[in-house]
Amino acid sequence: MKKIGKVFGLLLIAAISLSIVVFGYKVYQHKNYEQRLASAQVTIKQQSSKMDELTKQVNQLFTDENDDLLNPETNTEQISDLKTQINGMRVSADSYQLKKQDLPQEDASFADKQAELLRRVSQAYDKSNLQDQIAALFQADTVNWQALNDQAVINLDTKAEKVTELLQKVSEMPEGNWKNLANGYLNLAQDECNQAATTLDMINQMVVNGQVAENANADTYAQLVNTLYSVQHQGLSDALENKVREVKTQMQAAGRM
Secondary structure (H helix, E strand, C coil), X not given: CHHHHHHHHHHHHXXXXXXHHHHHHHHHHHHHHHHHHHHHHHHHHHCHHHHHHHHHHHHCCECCCCCCCECCCCCHHHHHHHHXXXXXXXXXXXXXXXXXXXXXXXXXXXXXXXXXXXXXXXXXXXXXXXXXXXXXXXXXXXXXXXXXXXXXXXXXXXXXXXXXXXXXXXXXXXXXXXXXXXXXXXXXXXHHHHHHHHHHHHHHHHEECCEECCCCCHHHHHHHHHHHHHCCCHHHHHHHHHHHHHHHHHHHHCCCC
């Protein structure tokens, strides 16, 4: 019996010791949590002015309050940097490993503001990125993102497949003036690609790897010139005509004309 009592006593002591350790750990956890909560509240309040400044910068990315057209001075690199700054702000309960309900309502709302800024800046980035790709289809400085320039001329190496790819991407963007402009330029590029296709195909057949092909002669050159009459866009017609003149120069140098 004495032995059993001794064992029981040891178990009781162990249980009490464990309870003390567990209680102490819980007290430590609670104290640590309260310290992190207090620190988070101070830090979040300190970032209030930065949040206001970033909001102003996001507003300046657009020309209107509807976040539709981008400011002409906006560029993709600037937007990317702004997105990084917003993303780096620690204003959410999760970033401090806290429960959202433990933060004061005012502090908790900063996370919602951050999420909204990220949504807006991400949309601006997507638009700017697409603008860069669409502008690259055309000759330099001919694409205006405030109003459609229907006289813009594609680069002669623009591929119809790229235009189709961009049309699909633009179709996923929000409705508005920006989307209408983007579609306007892509439809123009698609139409010009179709108009230029016959002329460019003949040029590629007559000049291969910089060398005049064996079947290129005065007759085929006359057929090439005739393809220009089907090109309705004047600017595109002028660009193709310059290309046709280059073919003529090469053929003359090769003694084919």
